[in-house]
Amino acid sequence: MSKLPSSDNLAGTIDYRPPRKSWMEVPPEFRPGTWSYPGKPNNLKALDLPNPREWSPTDDDWQLPENWQEIIYEGFMDRLEKYRSLKVFMDICVRCGACADKCHYFIGSGDPKNMPVLRAELLRSVYRKDFTTAGKILGKLSGSRGLTTDVIKEWFLYFYQCTECRRCSLFCPYGIDTAEITMMARELLNLLGININWVMEPVANCYKIGNHLGIPPHTFKDIVDFMCEDIEEITGVKIDVPLNKKGADVLVVAPSGDYFADPGTYTFMGYLMLLHEIGLDYTFSTYAAEGGNFGLFISQEEMKRLNAKIYAEAERLGVKWILGCECGHMWRVKNQYMDTMNGPADFMEVPRNPLTGTVFHNAKSTKMVHITEFTSDLIKNNVLNLDPSRNEHIKTTFHDSCNPARAMGLLDEPRYVIQNVCNNFVEMPEQTIREKTFCCGSGSGLNNEEFMEMRMRGGMPRANAVKHVRDNYDVNMLSCVCAIDRAALPPLMEYWTPGVDVCGVHELVGNALIMRGEKERETDLRGEPLPGKEG
Amino acid sequence: MNALYSLVLVLALILVPLLGAGAAGWHTLFGIIIPYIAVAIFLLGFIYRIVKWGRSAVPFRIPTTGGQQESHTWIEQNKLDNPSTTAGAVGRMILEILLFRSLFRNTKMEHHPGPKLSYGSAKWLWLGAIAFHYSFLVIILRHMRFFTEPVPLPFEFLGTLDGILQVGVPSIFLTEIVILGALLYLFLRRVVVPQLRYISLPADYFPLYLIFAIVISGILMRYFMRTDIIYIKELTMGIVSFSPTVPSGIGVLFYIHLFLVCSLLVYFPWSKLMHLGGVFLSPTRNLANNNRMKRHINPWNYPVKVHTYEEWEDENRELLKEAGIPVEKE
Numbered sequence: 014m015s016k017l018p019s020s021d022n023l024a025g026t027i028d029y030r031p032p033r034k035s036w037m038e039v040p041p042e043f044r045p046g047t048w049s050y051p052g053k054p055n056n057l058k059a060l061d062l063p064n065p066r067e068w069s070p071t072d073d074d075w076q077l078p079e080n081w082q083e084i085i086y087e088g089f090m091d092r093l094e095k096y097r098s099l100k101v102f103m104d105i106c107v108r109c110g111a112c113a114d115k116c117h118y119f120i121g122s123g124d125p126k127n128m129p130v131l132r133a134e135l136l137r138s139v140y141r142k143d144f145t146t147a148g149k150i151l152g153k154l155s156g157s158r159g160l161t162t163d164v165i166k167e168w169f170l171y172f173y174q175c176t177e178c179r180r181c182s183l184f185c186p187y188g189i190d191t192a193e194i195t196m197m198a199r200e201l202l203n204l205l206g207i208n209i210n211w212v213m214e215p216v217a218n219c220y221k222i223g224n225h226l227g228i229p230p231h232t233f234k235d236i237v238d239f240m241c242e243d244i245e246e247i248t249g250v251k252i253d254v255p256l257n258k259k260g261a262d263v264l265v266v267a268p269s270g271d272y273f274a275d276p277g278t279y280t281f282m283g284y285l286m287l288l289h290e291i292g293l294d295y296t297f298s299t300y301a302a303e304g305g306n307f308g309l310f311i312s313q314e315e316m317k318r319l320n321a322k323i324y325a326e327a328e329r330l331g332v333k334w335i336l337g338c339e340c341g342h343m344w345r346v347k348n349q350y351m352d353t354m355n356g357p358a359d360f361m362e363v364p365r366n367p368l369t370g371t372v373f374h375n376a377k378s379t380k381m382v383h384i385t386e387f388t389s390d391l392i393k394n395n396v397l398n399l400d401p402s403r404n405e406h407i408k409t410t411f412h413d414s415c416n417p418a419r420a421m422g423l424l425d426e427p428r429y430v431i432q433n434v435c436n437n438f439v440e441m442p443e444q445t446i447r448e449k450t451f452c453c454g455s456g457s458g459l460n461n462e463e464f465m466e467m468r469m470r471g472g473m474p475r476a477n478a479v480k481h482v483r484d485n486y487d488v489n490m491l492s493c494v495c496a497i498d499r500a501a502l503p504p505l506m507e508y509w510t511p512g513v514d515v516c517g518v519h520e521l522v523g524n525a526l527i528m529r530g531e532k533e534r535e536t537d538l539r540g541e542p543l544p545g546k547e548g
Numbered sequence: 549m550n551a552l553y554s555l556v557l558v559l560a561l562i563l564v565p566l567l568g569a570g571a572a573g574w575h576t577l578f579g580i581i582i583p584y585i586a587v588a589i590f591l592l593g594f595i596y597r598i599v600k601w602g603r604s605a606v607p608f609r610i611p612t613t614g615g616q617q618e619s620h621t622w623i624e625q626n627k628l629d630n631p632s633t634t635a636g637a638v639g640r641m642i643l644e645i646l647l648f649r650s651l652f653r654n655t656k657m658e659h660h661p662g663p664k665l666s667y668g669s670a671k672w673l674w675l676g677a678i679a680f681h682y683s684f685l686v687i688i689l690r691h692m693r694f695f696t697e698p699v700p701l702p703f704e705f706l707g708t709l710d711g712i713l714q715v716g717v718p719s720i721f722l723t724e725i726v727i728l729g730a731l732l733y734l735f736l737r738r739v740v741v742p743q744l745r746y747i748s749l750p751a752d753y754f755p756l757y758l759i760f761a762i763v764i765s766g767i768l769m770r771y772f773m774r775t776d777i778i779y780i781k782e783l784t785m786g787i788v789s790f791s792p793t794v795p796s797g798i799g800v801l802f803y804i805h806l807f808l809v810c811s812l813l814v815y816f817p818w819s820k821l822m823h824l825g826g827v828f829l830s831p832t833r834n835l836a837n838n839n840r841m842k843r844h845i846n847p848w849n850y851p852v853k854v855h856t857y858e859e860w861e862d863e864n865r866e867l868l869k870e871a872g873i874p875v876e877k878e
Binding site for chain 1: 610650657747752822838854874
């Protein structure tokens with residue numbers, strides 16, 4: 014791991030001036046802290062993916078298959094036919110540059126190849142040469158270049174410096190979506206066995222065991238039991254959590270990050286308390302024990318392989334509908350891919366909240382409801398007893414996760430929940446929230462240790478907006494609806510904005526929720542004394 | 549350098565009719581044959597490109613959502629930026645195509661010491677783009693008076709409206725001033741802003757120069773080296789009625805203007821200018837965000853190898869039983 018410069022140093026050295034040399038003549042530089050370790054051969058083998066081997070991006074020889082150019086060429090051709098998005102996005106960019114300063118990695122690094130337009134040109138330049146008339150006639154004048162191993166290395170560097178957050182796509186006059194381009198580039202790289210282990214290992218784990226973190230079923234149960242003990246200690250209420258229960262009404266799917274580490278675990282406790290309190294007939298599954306889907310960061314095929322488990326398990330258990338917990342990229346998959354890939358889910362019913370009678374028409378085909386849609390409905394219908402003063406020590410702002418914001422539009426549901434469970438809520442500046450939200454800097458499988466410098470750079474715009482509300486409004490909590498955020502934002506806050514903690518929305522719900530038969534609470538879910546109960 | 553290549557190219561394009569139609573006097577070639585070929589290439593090329601895009605599948609419905617989704621009845625949906633119906637998506641496209649809505653969102657990031665980042669409003673690019681595209685459109689429509697007889701009222705009216713300033717003889721068209729200003733702005737920002745200069749290709753400068761040259765040659769003809777419109781209209785009407793003749797008395801300046809327009813037409817379908825057609829096909833904009841309501845079909849969806857529950861239970865049965873988790877087979 015590289016040594017991370019101090020935040021003062023880092024911010025001061027960002028230089029937005031591009032180099033003198035044309036970008037095609039600037040070779041990729043593999044500086045520690047800017048790239049992630051490659052996928053380990055055993056993980057590739059577990060998924061039957063090509064070219065498993067030990068290698069490092071700093072090697073001269075990446076041990077590519079002999080016919081690697083042909084593989085890329087054919088893979089590209091295949092995807093141009095399969096994805097109109099790719100074809101149109103390759104052709105219509107006018108390089109107006111509106112996207113340039115919308116990318117958090119460009120803002121944090123100044124590297125021109127992190128401007129979305131240039132990131133896409135890395136691919137386009139090769140496309141032009143091989144697939145367009147102009148490129149064939151005009152050659153370099155058309156902005157095209159040949160496919161060399163240096164190009165492949167550059168692709169690896171920069172398509173793993175993109176978190177697929179889609180902020181640039183919002184500002185593009187043609188809606189060119191760098192996430193789509195990055196996804197295609199990563200698919201192509203994967204054909205050669207080029208990928209990163211922080212994506213590959215979770216996918217292998219999830220495929221084989223059932224969740225990204227490789228937590229086996231009995232350990233899942235141990236963790237849940239442990240959380241229930243904590244809940245009992247804090248609230249005096251004993252709860253049971255159904256696992257793999259056939260005939261339950263609702264299958265609940267959470268990202269594994271939420272039952273693996275703090276502060277996600279507090280959010281998970283919030284889910285458990287809520288589900289218990291309302292008496293929902295639900296179950297978790299230890300087979301489909303992952304809401305997230307790092308397959309999204311490899312290829313549509315890997316995404317589909319992992320995602321298939323959820324409908325399969327829902328059908329086996331005979332549930333009526335699915336409730337999905339707080340996770341960002343998970344909801345990209347659930348909202349935009351799941352039904353198309355693995356549907357139709359016609360063995361289930363249109364989701365209906367049994368406590369309020371609300372029918373979730375917006376999920377009538379996919380049959381999966383976001384937990385903040387669900388909880389906001391409970392609150393609106395006065396089903397819950399809430400005491401927001403138990404969050405009085407918390408002054409929170411809300412980070413819109415990229416995917417719920419820009420691939421779904423889940424904006425007001427979490428805000429409604431937060432404002433009903435917490436008296437102190439402050440918005441960050443308008444240009445940094447809702448659909449214009451900034452990435453945590455660690456999405457799309459880049460939340461690993463060795464990538465820390467780029468994470469801190471990419472997270473700078475988000476952290477800077479938090480700093481604004483910390484300094485002006487004494488905000489001390491950054492709430493979010495994403496498990497990657499809950500893992501990635503704490504180090505980001507510590508680096509740029511000390512004094513701000515990170516929590517999930519349902520942690521705040523858990524704190525405020527008055528449960529039947531509960532004792533007088535002394536602490537919040539973190540074991541911190543409640544206001545007025547100190548000492 | 550890229551800016552220079554394109555300049556040389558456009559100058560060379562001007563030289564062609566200067567020599568061909570001017571010095572050599574090949575008026576039939578430059579007045580009739582090349583325009584027919586250019587229009588044919590433009591039309592066929594445009595259709596070819598659209599069809600080629602259209603033939604690629606749209607496997608997933610992937611709109612970039614720009615506002616609140618359709619949710620509870622008591623949460624207000626942003627129906628234009630996050631449409632859930634076809635009508636909403638059409639509305640979003642209309643705003644995008646006619647008003648450049650996404651570009652209107654543009655901001656400019658500033659990095660102050662601290663660090664302190666700010667994102668100010670930056671509408672100049674939007675304004676430049678709107679000014680350029682709309683003045684170009686008006687100019688094209690104004691030119692319809694060369695291809696119609698009698699000239700329909702709307703085209704006449706457009707000409708009158710465009711010349712409303714009534715300055716000079718003939719009176720100056722507003723669009724001529726606006727398009728020159730917009731072209732200059734679009735060019736200057738490419739040269740002046742370091743990041744833009746860095747990403748600009750010859751293909752970014754070339755159409756700017758070409759259109760600039762077309763406008764200038766048009767202005768020269770109208771105000772400075774007056775060309776007799778009667779002859780030009782004879783030529784253009786001959787072309788549209790497919791009985792082309794080349795009247796004498798048309799100066800070389802007209803042939804330059806015409807040849808540059810033909811160059812633009814020929815270049816158009818193979819270049820980034822096809823954003824005119826492509827913007828309609830962009831899957832992040834032209835689809836409704838109704839994935840969970842209405843299943844989208846992927847035409848090439850294929851079965852994949854999955855780890856089934858049965859396999860998984862076989863691997864974990866003892867652990868499951870020990871933990872008291874129900875199993876299918878004891």
